[in-house]
Every structure is written in structure tokens, then in C-alpha cells.
Amino acid sequence: MKTAIKTRRADNFAEWYQEVIREADMAEHSGVRGCMIIKPWGFAIWERIQRRLDDLIRATGHHNVCFPLFIPIELFEREAKHVEGFAKEMAVVTHHRLVERDGKLVPDAELESPLIVRPTSETIIGEAMAKWVKSWRDLPLMLNQWCNVVRWEMRPRLFLRTSEFLWQEGHTAHAGRDEAIEETRRMLEVYRQVVEDDMRMPVIRGTKTPGERFPGADDTHTIEAMMQDGRALQAGTSHFLGQNFARAAGIQFQDKGGELKHAFTTSWGASTRLVGALIMTHADDDGLRLPPTIAPTQVLIVPIARDDAARAEVMPAAEALAKRLRALRFRDEPLRVGVDARDDSGANKRWAAIKKGVPVIVELGPRDIAAGAVTYTRRDAIAEKHQGIAMDAFAASLPETLGAIDEALWRQALDYRKAQTVEGIRSYDDLAAHFRSEAGTGFVHGKLAPEGETGDRLQAIGVTVRCLPYEQSGTSGTCLVSGRPATQDAVFAKAY
Amino acid sequence: MKTAIKTRRADNFAEWYQEVIREADMAEHSGVRGCMIIKPWGFAIWERIQRRLDDLIRATGHHNVCFPLFIPIELFEREAKHVEGFAKEMAVVTHHRLVERDGKLVPDAELESPLIVRPTSETIIGEAMAKWVKSWRDLPLMLNQWCNVVRWEMRPRLFLRTSEFLWQEGHTAHAGRDEAIEETRRMLEVYRQVVEDDMRMPVIRGTKTPGERFPGADDTHTIEAMMQDGRALQAGTSHFLGQNFARAAGIQFQDKGGELKHAFTTSWGASTRLVGALIMTHADDDGLRLPPTIAPTQVLIVPIARDDAARAEVMPAAEALAKRLRALRFRDEPLRVGVDARDDSGANKRWAAIKKGVPVIVELGPRDIAAGAVTYTRRDAIAEKHQGIAMDAFAASLPETLGAIDEALWRQALDYRKAQTVEGIRSYDDLAAHFRSEAGTGFVHGKLAPEGETGDRLQAIGVTVRCLPYEQSGTSGTCLVSGRPATQDAVFAKAY
Numbered sequence: 004m005k006t007a008i009k010t011r012r013a014d015n016f017a018e019w020y021q022e023v024i025r026e027a028d029m030a031e032h033s034g035v036r037g038c039m040i041i042k043p044w045g046f047a048i049w050e051r052i053q054r055r056l057d058d059l060i061r062a063t064g065h066h067n068v069c070f071p072l073f074i075p076i077e078l079f080e081r082e083a084k085h086v087e088g089f090a091k092e093m094a095v096v097t098h099h100r101l102v103e104r105d106g107k108l109v110p111d112a113e114l115e116s117p118l119i120v121r122p123t124s125e126t127i128i129g130e131a132m133a134k135w136v137k138s139w140r141d142l143p144l145m146l147n148q149w150c151n152v153v154r155w156e157m158r159p160r161l162f163l164r165t166s167e168f169l170w171q172e173g174h175t176a177h178a179g180r181d182e183a184i185e186e187t188r189r190m191l192e193v194y195r196q197v198v199e200d201d202m203r204m205p206v207i208r209g210t211k212t213p214g215e216r217f218p219g220a221d222d223t224h225t226i227e228a229m230m231q232d233g234r235a236l237q238a239g240t241s242h243f244l245g246q247n248f249a250r251a252a253g254i255q256f257q258d259k260g261g262e263l264k265h266a267f268t269t270s271w272g273a274s275t276r277l278v279g280a281l282i283m284t285h286a287d288d289d290g291l292r293l294p295p296t297i298a299p300t301q302v303l304i305v306p307i308a309r310d311d312a313a314r315a316e317v318m319p320a321a322e323a324l325a326k327r328l329r330a331l332r333f334r335d336e337p338l339r340v341g342v343d344a345r346d347d348s349g350a351n352k353r354w355a356a357i358k359k360g361v362p363v364i365v366e367l368g369p370r371d372i373a374a375g376a377v378t379y380t381r382r383d384a385i386a387e388k389h390q391g392i393a394m395d396a397f398a399a400s401l402p403e404t405l406g407a408i409d410e411a412l413w414r415q416a417l418d419y420r421k422a423q424t425v426e427g428i429r430s431y432d433d434l435a436a437h438f439r440s441e442a443g444t445g446f447v448h449g450k451l452a453p454e455g456e457t458g459d460r461l462q463a464i465g466v467t468v469r470c471l472p473y474e475q476s477g478t479s480g481t482c483l484v485s486g487r488p489a490t491q492d493a494v495f496a497k498a499y
Numbered sequence: 500m501k502t503a504i505k506t507r508r509a510d511n512f513a514e515w516y517q518e519v520i521r522e523a524d525m526a527e528h529s530g531v532r533g534c535m536i537i538k539p540w541g542f543a544i545w546e547r548i549q550r551r552l553d554d555l556i557r558a559t560g561h562h563n564v565c566f567p568l569f570i571p572i573e574l575f576e577r578e579a580k581h582v583e584g585f586a587k588e589m590a591v592v593t594h595h596r597l598v599e600r601d602g603k604l605v606p607d608a609e610l611e612s613p614l615i616v617r618p619t620s621e622t623i624i625g626e627a628m629a630k631w632v633k634s635w636r637d638l639p640l641m642l643n644q645w646c647n648v649v650r651w652e653m654r655p656r657l658f659l660r661t662s663e664f665l666w667q668e669g670h671t672a673h674a675g676r677d678e679a680i681e682e683t684r685r686m687l688e689v690y691r692q693v694v695e696d697d698m699r700m701p702v703i704r705g706t707k708t709p710g711e712r713f714p715g716a717d718d719t720h721t722i723e724a725m726m727q728d729g730r731a732l733q734a735g736t737s738h739f740l741g742q743n744f745a746r747a748a749g750i751q752f753q754d755k756g757g758e759l760k761h762a763f764t765t766s767w768g769a770s771t772r773l774v775g776a777l778i779m780t781h782a783d784d785d786g787l788r789l790p791p792t793i794a795p796t797q798v799l800i801v802p803i804a805r806d807d808a809a810r811a812e813v814m815p816a817a818e819a820l821a822k823r824l825r826a827l828r829f830r831d832e833p834l835r836v837g838v839d840a841r842d843d844s845g846a847n848k849r850w851a852a853i854k855k856g857v858p859v860i861v862e863l864g865p866r867d868i869a870a871g872a873v874t875y876t877r878r879d880a881i882a883e884k885h886q887g888i889a890m891d892a893f894a895a896s897l898p899e900t901l902g903a904i905d906e907a908l909w910r911q912a913l914d915y916r917k918a919q920t921v922e923g924i925r926s927y928d929d930l931a932a933h934f935r936s937e938a939g940t941g942f943v944h945g946k947l948a949p950e951g952e953t954g955d956r957l958q959a960i961g962v963t964v965r966c967l968p969y970e971q972s973g974t975s976g977t978c979l980v981s982g983r984p985a986t987q988d989a990v991f992a993k994a995y
Contacts, residue, residue, distance in 0.1 A: 035567045035614065040627055043562035050563065068542050071534035072647055072663050076604050091596060095606040098591040099651040108572050110591040110613050117606050118531065131536055151568055155595040167568050
């Protein structure tokens, strides 16, 4: 069977991924190494994710702010561990002027001290918090910003690894350790909610091993999703920073007893990478598939008209139908309904909508109008065209149809993860054999002894510990890395 | 009479402006030269402006996108006129790595060719449009992005002149000249709508003289507002770029007849500067005043409780009142109602709300609750406390009260502009005498001959032509610069 995406997932996942993005017209590489252009459809998807996240971030008591793009190099020097993790690849501003010389533009006016384009903002926000926080009354301080950050990428991939990316970064300061840990977990739950309930991507919640933590953090909590090539993708992280950043920046407060103490801080972020994860979770060999809550357009009406006369009849009917459907609601929001009024064939327009992942595609021609009916396609099952469906019945069941599509995407992603999860591995050799085999992907659930360095042996087989799941079985077994007795459950996988 | 802002507008406008921002806790300078930190209240105001603008930008058929932060230096070399206007002060990225040397971090890995942090994105968006546009079917192409831009500032002022600022920049390409000019004017009207109808700042719409145009534009349309020191502030501009950028970037299309033509492009922007303009239009000697549509909190309830027992009674009553008021609507949106639950005195909390510009401040104590009444203050008239107002009557008239505040702010701004507008000046000497005098500010409406250089003589008195208003009287007179006969009306002013 011919598919809309030339390369199939099973044949070349990376190539398929690029083609899905191109065919859905979501994004492309720019002339600037590692920086992408997010086009209208890709950006609208990001805006949907953003809106859902932003609502929950506000509802949990955070305030949006805006800190500078540039960070003085000195601020990075303060926090040694943090720098180790990031210092490698950052964009450095050294001049603040251009002048023309021999017909070419060249940098001029060198800065006394270089500025770093933020790779993340713990340092500069920490500096401000140190100024703002004086007493326990000033805590908790709960901030969030939506912004661009830059981490130079040598091997860029659209949405997944780009030198510039968009994200939100939350930063909070608290009087007590427990309260900060609670915040760290609360925000991971916010991520889980958006990723699972809205984006319909099943995730495993857990903490990172010391070697996989955010540079400078005491603990990193993560949600790990599985892509359709069996690899893991970290879909959101929330860091308990202990007093490390507070000490480096001097975030101190007088407690109720008058004693001066360092605050406990957290940070947490989710980025445009989520758009890449959404594609790799739900897209198929015919292009993107979008869960209705995230779809910028949930229902697209494709007017079918062979000539101007037909067009004059069909266009107003399409608009009238759109208006009618917009009065319906799905999950407390009015339906997002579009009409594809472009001058192209019905078949081309239907396929364009399929490749963009629109959940429900309605075809409306003169014959449908005469019969008071529509023809529609569910994106999760395009083989079947629902023809001659009475318009009233179609409209009445539309929210339910969207719910069914939502559920189908969730179910398929869950089934895929289940099929790609391996439980029985008991030794490093078996682990290595699994990941070295042809079909060796997916999540391996196994034991990990808490001490010792796991990095080298796992690195040799291209595997990382994705997380130590919140849900621990409590059983005993053998550590898959060291072979020692171990009770701690861990998830091992190749990862993005 | 003592005022909440120490410095009065009339005494030192610049100092007053800084204090209003500080007392309302809106923003502050960061350690990075010229870059500000926008704090929660300042950012929430920007988000309100942003939401209103974004809604209208979408409603006029534009799509949000995201282009890279960095622009290759070569792209600037292509568009000579554009570079002249901007080349001076831009942040230049020259390295993409940091390394530690002698315990200090230093830039490493020099880029082959420097990258510019975007001061505006005509060049990079033009390059993409050249790739995307092939035929008349691809036009119009109507894009918008919300982003940060950087123009190095030597004398920064919060919101008004910062090296990094936030804005939206719209970029469109059209097949025909008239259509592009129509778009240019349509977007100016969008700006007028948000600035006048929502922010309640009266503006004059017009076009810029050639010397004041955007670098590379054929025509620049502007809305000019008057600040409370009589100076003009450009509150939004919309540029008709003709075929200049299309030629530089190669944006060509095949028209219906198969002929290859250059597109006509436009660009238009409005920035965080608007927050500064809002302050300088509406704030008074007691702090900020916000029009209800823009106020993040329209009604703040201040619980009055001297002890824990009173607090236990008042807090639930305050929350219940807030809930009740949130069910009301103002201009198609539910009311935004807050409760100030902080542990501080009622008087302090009331003054904090006054300085933040909250339109309606409600005090609620045990006696009010017993009487089923409230005490409230309108921010536009804080001298009068409305005491013992029955809660039902207060709630019922609240949308009307907000409407009255909205109208009062508009009326006062309009009256101020009227009082500061001078009509009778007929010669350059009188113009110079006016602007050199103690009270020499405001808008001078006068004639300007269309030809010749006006820059030098006006520069000598610190004045610019703000615009050639859309509404022309058609009368004859004498050019205020050259003394020649002239029919064209112009607005002269000192400006931000």
C-alpha cells in the first residue's frame, strides 16, 4: 500500500521523521547552523502545548517574568558544577557594534567582558533572588519565564536538538527543604498532566541517577516517554537544587526566629523538543497525527467544487457548517474548525490535512449538500471514509468522535510501549546482547545497585539509565551493571 | 498634600517615572548593561497588551512563527539602506564555546563568520520568503512573531530604551502594491485599536517624513502618543517596504500570466515600550493607574483583620466576594479579581494596590461583613473612599464603575493632549522660541513643505516631525522649517 510519507518508519526512522515535518510544513533548517524556522503549523502546535502548560503553571501559583537574554560570564564562574555541565557549547557575544570595512561588515566595540547567550537562567535569576529575598515573608518566590535559550549543537535535528530552542523555565526559592522537594514533584506532575492527558504520550515518572542529573542539582525528576523507534525521550525535568545555587548566589533569608538561612531552590523546564516527541509518538506512515487537545485545527472542512458554479454553492455551505461546529465544545473549549478555501483539488486538500494530522477531515460537495450529509475521515483510521453521514448526526457525535480519536492515540502509544518493554533481563551480558541485537530497542526494566559508576559499561552499549521510577516494586534481584544484589528498579534504554 | 510617589511629575518627570516603576514593582535594571528584568506585575501588564494585539493580528489573517535569534552577517550586507539604519549598535556573537583558562572562563571556538543577534528580522524572514514564494498562489504570505530583539543602548531607560526588548514583528509579502499598502494601514489600525481602545492612550495616525522612515522602507505609518511631559512617543509603526527588501532577498513570484515579478512587502512592530508609554500617559503622583482592559487585576480585595480571630472571619468572606465578582463580566471577559492575603496592614495593602494602579480596591473588615457592605476606592479618584456601600449594589454596578474609570482615564489623557497642543505657530523662529521656552513642550500643529531637508534646523531645537497626519486640513500656510508656502499639515514635537 502506498503511504503519504515516502520513507516508512520501519525502514529509516530518522529520515521518516524529517519527511513528516516537511510534509506537514511544520519547520525547516535555517541558514544559521543549528537554528530552525518554526513555520505556522509547527508553531501553532507549540502554542497549544504552551497554553496548556502556562495555565497549569499559573494555577500552581507561579508568576511569569522576563530575565535578560545575556548572562555575564562572571556569573557562570561562581557555580563550578553548573559550569562543568554547560560550559562547553554556548554562544558568546564579544562585540556590540558593526562597522563597514572594505565593503564588508565587521565586529567593532569589543565588550570589556563577554556575555553568554543564556543556555538556562539559574545563575542570573539566582542573582536577582539574592537581592529580592530578605525575610521568610518573601518566600516562596515562584517565577516562570517563556523564552529562547541557546546551546550550540553540532548535529542539529529539527525540534529535537537545535542550537536555539524555545522553552519555559521555572525557578523557585523556598524556606524549607521539604517544601522545595514538594514543589519539584508538583511541577513534574504538571508536565505529566500535559504530556499524558493532553499530548497523549505515556510517560514513566522517576528520578535520575547522580550521573544523569542537571549540573548542580541535588536531584532531578523526569518523565520519560518512548518514541516509535523504541528510544526514550526525556519529556520534562524538574530539579531540586538543594542549597547549591542559593549558596553560590547568596539567596539568604531571615527565618521567623531571626536566623539567617540559605533558601532551597528548584528549577524545571519543558521545551519545543516536546513537538518532536509528539511526532515520534503519534505520527504514522501517512504523516502526523494529533490528539484533539493539541491540534490547532480539530476539524477541517474541505469544500469539493469542480467549477466556479459549484464553488459558489459549496463555499457558503462549508462556512455555515464550520460556524455550526464551532458552537460545539470538546473538553471545555469551543471546537477549532477550519475551512480549506485554497484553490486546489479535494483529494490534494484531504491528503494535506492527513499529513498535518488534523483529527477529523470533512469533505463537502454539492451532492453532500443536497443530501444534507457529509463525508468524513478520522485521522486515526484513514482507510475508512464515512460517507453520506447525516449532518445532524455527524455534528451531534463530533465531540464523542474526537474523544474516541484521543483515546485511540493513547491506547496505541501505550500498547507500543508495552510491546517494547522487556522485563526478564538479569545480567549485564544479557542487557548488552539485547541492545546490540537487530531489534534491540525499547525499555528494559531491571535492577540497579545504588552505588558505583554505571556510566562506562552502559556507554559501551549506547544505553543510559532513564530513571529510577517513582513506583518501585520492592523486589530483590541483580544489578544489571555490576552484578551485585540490588533492590532498586531502573529503566534502561537508548535515548534521544 | 503628601503623595505616594516621592518625586512629583511636575518636578522631575524622569525621576518620577523610575519611582513609579519601582513602587509598582514592575521592573528593574539587571547587571547586564541595558537589559532589564521585567517583574511579575510589569510582565502581566505586557501579557495583557500582548493578548489583545495577538487576537487582532490573528483575526486579520496572520500566522505566528518563530525565526532564528541569530542572523548571518552576510544577510545584512545585502540590504545597504537597511544596514545604514541599524548597523551601528548590535550584539555580535563571535564564538560558540567557553573554556577554562587560569581559573577564568574565556571564549573559544571562533565562528567562521560572526552572527548578529537580531535587531529586527526583515533580512532573515526575507530570505525564507524568497524560498517559499514561487507563484501568485503563495501570496499573500502573512507572518508574525513574538520575540526578543537587541539594539545596544548606551543610555538605557526601563521599558523605553533597553538593549533587549520584547516585541511582535509582522512580516508580509503581497502580489500587488495596493494590497501591501492596504495591509500597512490595516496593521496601523490594529495598533490604534489596542492603544486607544484598550490602553486608552489617544494617538495621532500619520506617515513619517522620508528622514524619519524605517531604514529601507518606502513609507512608514505611525501612531504618536503624548506623554505627560508633553513629549511624543511613537507607539507603533507599520512599514510599506515597496519592493526594496523583495529585490534584496529575491522574493519573486510568477503572476497569473506567467510573468516573474518581485513581491511587495510590509513589516510592523509594537514593543514593551508600550508599557513605558502606558505609565507616562496614565500614572499620577500616587503611582500607576491602569485602564481596566489592561489591568492584570481589575479589582483587589484587601481583607482588614487586626488579629487571627478577625482573620479567620474575614479571609473566607474575601474569597467568597472574589468568587462572586469573578462571575461578573467587563467587555466580554470575566472580571479579574484578586485577594491580597499577605500578612500586612490594611493601609499598607491599600497603598500598594494604589501604586500598582489596580482600578478598584475593596476593603473588607469584620464591620463591613456584619453590615453586608464594602468600602472601596476608585484608582482614578483616590481622595474619595466609598464607605458602607451595600455589597449587592457594589457588585451590581461594578462593570459600570470599571467603565467609568476607563472613560475617565481616556478623558484625562485627551484633555491633557488638547491643553498641550499648540495651533498658532507660523514660523521657524516662533517654533524655536516655543520649544526653547520653559514650558515649551507638547505638539505643535503646523505646515511643512514636502521637499528639502528639515533635519538640521529642527535638530538644533531638539524637535522632530512626528508625522504627517492622515487627517489633513487642506489649508495653506507657511512651512515652519523653510518659510516657503506649504499646504501639508505636520506635527512637531520633542520625542522619546
